[in-house]
Amino acid sequence: QLVQSTFFPPAEGVMLPTGSFSNRVAFITGGGTGLGRAMTSTLSQLGAQCVIASRKLDVLQQTAEEISSQTGNKVHAVECDVRDPQAVARCVERMETLTGLPDVIINNAAGNFVCPSERLSPNAWRSITDIVLNGTAFVTLELGKRLIQSRKGASFLAITTIYAESGSGFVVPSASAKAGVEALYKSLAAEWGRYGHRFNIIQPGPIRTKGAFSRLDPTGAFEKAMISRIPTGRLGKPAEIANLAAFVSSDYATWMSGAVIRLDGGEYVSMAGEFNELRRVTPDQWKMMEAMIRNTRGS
Numbered sequence: 001q002l003v004q005s006t007f008f009p010p011a012e013g014v015m016l017p018t019g020s021f022s023n024r025v026a027f028i029t030g031g032g033t034g035l036g037r038a039m040t041s042t043l044s045q046l047g048a049q050c051v052i053a054s055r056k057l058d059v060l061q062q063t064a065e066e067i068s069s070q071t072g073n074k075v076h077a078v079e080c081d082v083r084d085p086q087a088v089a090r091c092v093e094r095m096e097t098l099t100g101l102p103d104v105i106i107n108n109a110a111g112n113f114v115c116p117s118e119r120l121s122p123n124a125w126r127s128i129t130d131i132v133l134n135g136t137a138f139v140t141l142e143l144g145k146r147l148i149q150s151r152k153g154a155s156f157l158a159i160t161t162i163y164a165e166s167g168s169g170f171v172v173p174s175a176s177a178k179a180g181v182e183a184l185y186k187s188l189a190a191e192w193g194r195y196g197h198r199f200n201i202i203q204p205g206p207i208r209t210k211g212a213f214s215r216l217d218p219t220g221a222f223e224k225a226m227i228s229r230i231p232t233g234r235l236g237k238p239a240e241i242a243n244l245a246a247f248v249s250s251d252y253a254t255w256m257s258g259a260v261i262r263l264d265g266g267e268y269v270s271m272a273g274e275f276n277e278l279r280r281v282t283p284d285q286w287k288m289m290e291a292m293i294r295n296t297r298g299s
Ligand SMILES: CCCCCCCCCCC/C=C\C=C\C(=O)SCCNC(=O)CCNC(=O)[C@H](O)C(C)(C)COP(=O)(O)OP(=O)(O)OC[C@H]1O[C@@H](n2cnc3c(N)ncnc32)[C@H](O)[C@@H]1OP(=O)(O)O
Pocket: 110, 111, 112, 113, 114, 115, 119, 120, 121, 122, 123, 124, 125, 127, 128, 161, 174, 205, 206, 207, 211, 212, 213, 215, 216, 217, 222, 223, 226
């Protein structure tokens, strides 16, 4: 952490009023771990009945039990590989039986690893883009069609990343797929408002989770450099994403659709600004530089 992080302590308590999601059903892909688990916990604390889905049923079941025992609200675990449209259809059928169709859908499941692009096999490319882009599309289309048929409105949220906008070397399948997810959600925000559906996107900056850090910085060698470029001087916390996701998915945000919200401690703009490296210039160096600039005559 950098010194300035003391100005920006994370508030990790649940932000919305108790009961904000009473009588609501939330479906969260990848809800067993990391940010998905944090979002599930927050929505459950706010009264939602949650359904979490991913490949590892044992992980989901453990998370579901831990969260429901803390909140008193049911969390259902449903096995689903989002790459398989038939598995997605079965998962949604199971959810309809358990809870009915959801009011809140969070497409959070993802796969990623750092790799020079020249080392990627076709299957490596397929593996990431299938989880991130096709998985999000299969879940969104399956639920969207059923919600439209039932004339039920819903809030859809996708978790992308700050480099969905800029692109990034070494995570090219993820960058490409996340950019596709953003295009999908912005497009559907325009098309499906008429059915009562909202579509929004959260782009998190770096937040320590085992899933992300073990695949993106396996040796831990890059963490210090990463924190040094974040103006607020620290990593994000899962609860900060969870509070934002709860707000975006809540009745306090019914006028929000097609929004792309970056929550990254300022990392994106810090990396983008051409002159931001001038942060390193000391006051004495500025005196000298200013004098040189002022003494310049003509062009
Ligand atoms: C300046 C540097 C700063 C560093 C900062 C670090 C911290 C940064 C934080 C910011 C993060 C920003 C964005 C994060 C986005 C995320 O999405 S994080 C979430 C990550 N979570 C996961 O990935 C969880 C799920 N992942 C998985 O299950 C697996 O990792 C996988 C591979 C995605 C899928 O598993 P599976 O289906 O079992 O696939 P496999 O059969 O194992 O593999 C499929 C093909 O892919 C090839 N492969 C696998 N791993 C690698 C690798 N490391 N390098 C190259 N290729 C790989 C594998 O060989 C298969 O291909 P072939 O059949 O051709 O061999």
